[in-house]
Amino acid sequence: MGQFLKGKAHVFGDDINTDYIIAGKYTKTLDYGSLASHLFEDLDPGFSKKVSPGDFIVAGENFGCGSSREQAPIAIKYAGIGAVLARSFARIFFRNAINLGVPAFVCDTRGVEAGDELEIDLSSQRVTNLRSKAVVPIKPLAPVMVGIINEGGLVPYLKKHGDFKLPD
Amino acid sequence: MGRTVIEKIISKHCGRDVTAGDFVVAEVDLAMSHDSTGPIAVEAFRKYGRGRVWDPSKVLFVLDHATPSPNERVSCLHSLLREFVSEQAIRLYEVGDGVCHQLVVEKGHVRPGDFAVGTDSHTCTYGALNALSFGIGSTDMSGVLLTGKLWLKVPEVLKIIYSGRLAPGVFAKDLMLYTIGKIGAAGADYLALEFAGEVIRNMEMSDRLTMCNMSIECGAKAGFMEADEVTLSWLEERAQGPFEPVFDDPDAAFSDLYEWDVSGLDPQVARPHSVDNVVSVGEVLGTKIQQVFIGTCTNGRLDDLRVAARILEGRKVSKDVRLLVCPASRGIMLESMKEGILPTLVEAGATVIPPGCGPCPGTHQGIPSDGERVLSTANRNFKGRMGNNRAEIFLASPATCAASALEGRIVDPREFFEGKGA
Secondary structure: OOOEEEEEEEEOOOOOEHHHHOOHHHOOOOOHHHHHOOOOOOOOOOHHHHOOOOOEEEEOOOEOEOOOOOHHHHHHHHOOOOEEEEOOEOHHHHHHHHHOOOOEEEOOOOOOOOOOEEEEEOOOOEEEEOOOOOEEEOOOOOHHHHHHHHOOOHHHHHHHHOOOOOOO | OEOOHHHHHHHHHHOOOOOOOOEEEEEOOEEEEEOOOHHHHHHHHHOOOOOOOOOHHHEEEEOOOOOOOOOHHHHHHHHHHHHHHHHHOOEEEOOOOEOHHHHHHHOOOOOOOOEEEEOOHHHHHHHHHOOEEEEOOHHHHHHHHHHOEEEEEOOOEEEEEEEOOOOOOOOHHHHHHHHHHHHOOOOOOOOEEEEEOHHHHOOOHHHHHHHHHHHHHHOOOEEEOOOOHHHHHHHHOOOOOOOOOOOOOOOEOOOEEEEEEOOOOOOEEEOOOOOOOEEEHHHHOOOEOOEEEEOHHHHOOHHHHHHHHHHHOOOOOOOOOEEEEOOOEHHHHHHHHHOOHHHHHHHHOOEEOOOOOOOOOOOOOOOOOOOOEEEEOOOOOOOOOOOOOOOEEEEOOHHHHHHHHHHOEOOOHHHHHOOOOO
């Protein structure tokens, strides 16, 4: 990952559950590419065709609530989404995203409109809305999660360390 | 400062005294996975290149989400899991054995003081047995299979004390829907929910499981209760091995403490399309429905089927309604056959589905048509949840579901309980 991520915003509201991200009827597969074509289908049937690689999902509170299905962040990953930004995430989804190496950031997303170009500066941990010029900070990740995301996810992390290493 | 049940259980599983907010690596007593999220966990586990899981005796797989298999893709995923458990000497519950959460508690795989995880958000159900349990993703499960451990942040506890007495015809499902409606879908995010008070103490285990099962619907990391005589007698013939109940210290610190008198509570209904969109049944009386579903890890237990049979006995389901009944486990199905519950339901017009998740996750066995309304005892009513985003799902207790199935519209079930104690 470079220092900057830049993408176009697809905007969602509060309490977007994992059923909406990927419907249960599509989850019984290991063909992860097939999940991407059904991303957000129950909310917006044409959504997967509107997404270009690198686009961002921008949401309100409690993004990813409901089912623990990891097919939700997998669908987001295989759709080529560059990052997910939300005011808050549901606990299981957030862990799953980090474990898969899907960039997920907690920040104030109010004021972001559909189609806005956003730029994430990973070194200063800030998000700039290139339209409105608004700049918001990213809430720091728990140190253990920084360790996992720096390795590209939990599998590469455990392959390297063999066990969990909690920073002091 | 005293400690909560959660702080005590996690302390025991990470070898040091911890308090809410601490980050820990805890040892797991039970790791459960199923046919929907298990294959991804197995694929991730294979990538570590190690042969064996950390302790096969602490791992369970269950085939329940799409059983019997609706198509060849699911059949191949079932085969993948059968091969994995056979190679690893892991216990597998097969097609028709039941819903994972019912099997875990019914077969005694969780005891008070345990720490259990599962690749299903309703793993929080086992908190009714005074354990800490919650859902994790498939990749987190691959890490548990490898190390037997999980990192976590010790959650604060939101304690709710329910006083009074539920009226006849009002059940644990109504109380939990009411609670979710009050707290909201994100109201307990990152917190553990403790259910306490005389209303909980008066509940049978089936009702307690219903409460804890739906903790995740207000965002809670876990839901739990202290152990009492009901817990102990329920565990007597089931628990695999000794255990020690865990209690809050009198001076334990809670994020919040609510005290609610729920004596006047009406039957509750969650309207489409979110579980916290809750009203008293009076506000949706007369809403026409085309399908009723009684079952799931929330309300597919013997007590639930018994209540439905009591209402449906000698009556017929409306010709405009399809009533689907799914016992939560093989044991419950057998018992309900012996007790005559199942014959009563079938005579009333119910279609019985083999034990498992049934139509709840939208894969098969009762997908509603466009524009139809379903009244269900399940735990989720998200748009598309049952496989069709042009249908609507309402959630209610087994009593409200059974009574409404007779009329083809949502009714208040209390008329069936008049003059009788709860």
